[in-house]
Amino acid sequence: MSDRSPRSGARHQSREKPGFAARRAAVQILRAVLEERHQLSDLVGSSGPMAGLSGPDRARAQRLATTTLRHLDRADLVLSQFMEHTPPHAALAILRVAVVELCQEGEAAHGVVDTAVNLMRRSRKASKLSGLANAVLRKVAEHGPEIWPDLDPQPLPKWLRRRVIHIYNEDIVRAMEAAHLAGAPIDLSLRDKTATDDWAKTLDAEILPTGSLRLRNSAQVTELPGFEDGAWWVQDAAAALAVNLLNPQPGEAILDLCAAPGGKTLQLAAAGADVVALDVSIDRMSRVEENLRRTGLDATTITADALNWTPDQQFDAILLDAPCSATGTIRRHPDLPHVKHGKELDALFELQAQLMDRAADMLKPGGRLVYCTCSLLTEEGERQAKLAKERLGLIDIAPDVDSLGIDPAWVSPQGGLRLRPDYWADKGGMDGFYMIALGKPQ
Numbered sequence: 001m002s003d004r005s006p007r008s009g010a011r012h013q014s015r016e017k018p019g020f021a022a023r024r025a026a027v028q029i030l031r032a033v034l035e036e037r038h039q040l041s042d043l044v045g046s047s048g049p050m051a052g053l054s055g056p057d058r059a060r061a062q063r064l065a066t067t068t069l070r071h072l073d074r075a076d077l078v079l080s081q082f083m084e085h086t087p088p089h090a091a092l093a094i095l096r097v098a099v100v101e102l103c104q105e106g107e108a109a110h111g112v113v114d115t116a117v118n119l120m121r122r123s124r125k126a127s128k129l130s131g132l133a134n135a136v137l138r139k140v141a142e143h144g145p146e147i148w149p150d151l152d153p154q155p156l157p158k159w160l161r162r163r164v165i166h167i168y169n170e171d172i173v174r175a176m177e178a179a180h181l182a183g184a185p186i187d188l189s190l191r192d193k194t195a196t197d198d199w200a201k202t203l204d205a206e207i208l209p210t211g212s213l214r215l216r217n218s219a220q221v222t223e224l225p226g227f228e229d230g231a232w233w234v235q236d237a238a239a240a241l242a243v244n245l246l247n248p249q250p251g252e253a254i255l256d257l258c259a260a261p262g263g264k265t266l267q268l269a270a271a272g273a274d275v276v277a278l279d280v281s282i283d284r285m286s287r288v289e290e291n292l293r294r295t296g297l298d299a300t301t302i303t304a305d306a307l308n309w310t311p312d313q314q315f316d317a318i319l320l321d322a323p324c325s326a327t328g329t330i331r332r333h334p335d336l337p338h339v340k341h342g343k344e345l346d347a348l349f350e351l352q353a354q355l356m357d358r359a360a361d362m363l364k365p366g367g368r369l370v371y372c373t374c375s376l377l378t379e380e381g382e383r384q385a386k387l388a389k390e391r392l393g394l395i396d397i398a399p400d401v402d403s404l405g406i407d408p409a410w411v412s413p414q415g416g417l418r419l420r421p422d423y424w425a426d427k428g429g430m431d432g433f434y435m436i437a438l439g440k441p442q
Contacts (some may be wrong), residue, residue, distance in 0.1 A: 023097060023115050025049040025061035030068055031093045033335045040066065040335040059220070068100045069334040070181060073154040075099040078147055082139045083132075091126035094119045095133060102141050103148040109141035153181035154334075159342035160327060164376050168420075175422035176376070176432070184332035185428040186221065188213040188232040189240050189263060191270050191295055199226065206427070209405035210244065212237035214428060230295030235263035236332070238419045238430040239374065242319060243267040244404055245417065245437050246370040252316040256299075257306050257359055260284030262291045264319055269297035273317075278302045278309060307358055314364040322352045324373035324380045328432025331421050349379055356388045366442045368397060372435035381434025382414040389438065397437035412436075 028049035032038040043049055044062045053061065068075065075096045086092060098116040101107040116137055120130035155161060155177055165173050189212060190199055196207060202225050205213040214237065226232050243264050248254055250272030256265045259277035265288055268275045277299045279285045285303045292299055302309070325345060330336050352373070359369055371388070373380045388394055396415045401408050412418040416436025421429050 017111075017115070019057075019060070019111065020115055020118070021053055022057040022060040022064065023101075024119060025053060025057070026064035026068065026097050027093045027119060029061065029065040030097060031089060033065075033069065033338055034093070035089055037339040039339050040069070040333065064097060064101070064105075066334060067104060068097050069338065070183060071100050071104055071154065072096065072338075074148065074151040075103075077151055078103060078140055078144050079136065081143070081147065082136045087129055087132065088125055090123050091120060091129045091133070094123070094126065095136065098133075098137050099140055099144060102137070103144040106145075109138070113137045113141065153177040156180075156330075157337040157341075160337065160376075163342075164327075167376070167378055172420070172422065175425070176420060179421035179425065179429040180331045180334065182331070182429060184236070184431070186215040186219065187235060187237045187240070188215070189235040189267055190232050191230060191266070191297065193270075195231075199232065202226070208237050208424075208427065210237055210241055211405060212240050228294075230297075233263055233266055233291060233295065235267075236329075236431045237424075238328075238433045239263060239321075240267060241404065241406070241417065241419070241433070242321065242370055242372045242435045243271075245399055245435055246317055246319055246368065247437075248273040248317060253313060255311070255315045255318045255359075255362060257318055257320045257355065258322060259301075260288050262288035264321060265299050266291060266295055266297055268319070269299045270295075275299035276302060276311070276315075278304060278306055280305050307354055311362055314367070315362055316364055316367050318359045318363050318367070318369045320355055320359045320369065320371050322355050322371065322373050322380075322384075324348055324352065324375040325377060326374055327376045328374040328419075328421065331429060331431065345377075345379070349384070352380060352384050353387065356384065357392065360388070360392045360394065360440060363440045365440055367440050369394065369438045369440065370435060371438065372433055374431055374433050376420070376432045378434075381418070381436075382412060382416070385416060385434075385436045385438070386414060392440075394438040394440060397439050399437065 029043045032043055033040060050058050078099050079095055094116050098112050101112045116133045117130045120126045120133045190196060200207050200213055205215050208214055221227060221234055248268050248271040252273045254268050254273040254275050256268055256275060256277045258279055259265045260279040260281055261284060265275060265277040277288055282303050285301055289301050326336055356371060363369055371385060375381060399411060399417055410417050410419060419430055419433040421432050424430050
């Protein structure tokens, strides 16, 4: 989304101060998410708001937009202390980004205020509010950092909060919201698990109980040792548990259904399985192939609709990471509450059931299936598993708590594992997931 006035053309670009372009892009990204329901992942490529930005500016713009989305309600609460009326969208986006810079990131007031005022002046819809921006943000710079620490985490959207309170309770939901506010550290899965200790030292990472590595500090992933060599890949520890639950063995024929972006495919291949990775998206499958090349791992990649594709064989094991609401990943994708509205859930529930039926057809008698969704909703997890067991005659395979390195409390009363963002709060949390291992009778 562009809101630049004619005065903000090429003749201004040469006079732009360091950081101006990144802040402008962050504002444009924020508006595209909030006003047009574009997902953040679709806006942070080299085109759109990021067009023409240097690498550092692109990284800064993405970080700033993401952080603003994570703290949106808190920024509005701070602004409400110093404004009687909510300004138009174009102005509000600039102010929100500036508040987050001042209160969350601790940026110097002069640069933040000056940039915000200039962004207002160059905006067709906010040019008359530059004086307001100057006055309000100077007050925010003086008083905001005192207010900020006491503000509650941003609540889940109403449509989702009602559902999860019914499933869990108010205290658990508040703990999840605190985890969302904290964001997500970077977790890594290793190609060679025998080198875990060495890589933990090299990367200054914590070895999590489940075997994943968690970086102690934020970093530019592509610049870290081992990236170019494909020694590891980024993958949330909760997501990595799904493959551990499947327990792949060398030589087994395993289908990774809905495989993109490929972290689980890499895990399966690293375990020595004969892997077929299938996904309906050409673009997303290209990412799987790119990661396979980087890591030097082997898998057969197929781009097809799983509901229509027929394999040449049945499989020893299948991993079905089904399309879902992704409500368990808000800690790393704070745009999701703003781009989803809950109306898509019924179609997702139906698709998940169809994929479960299709996976059971492609599984050998005696084979095993892991079904998982990165969702907080039991309709996409426990209930889908229950109905599939009744419909397809599948049987539970109890998780081995000790070998998985998990807390026994994570085992769901309905079978499988129920993982939540507030688990491991002292370590930085995890994505919300439901996953279950099921067996097909002989």
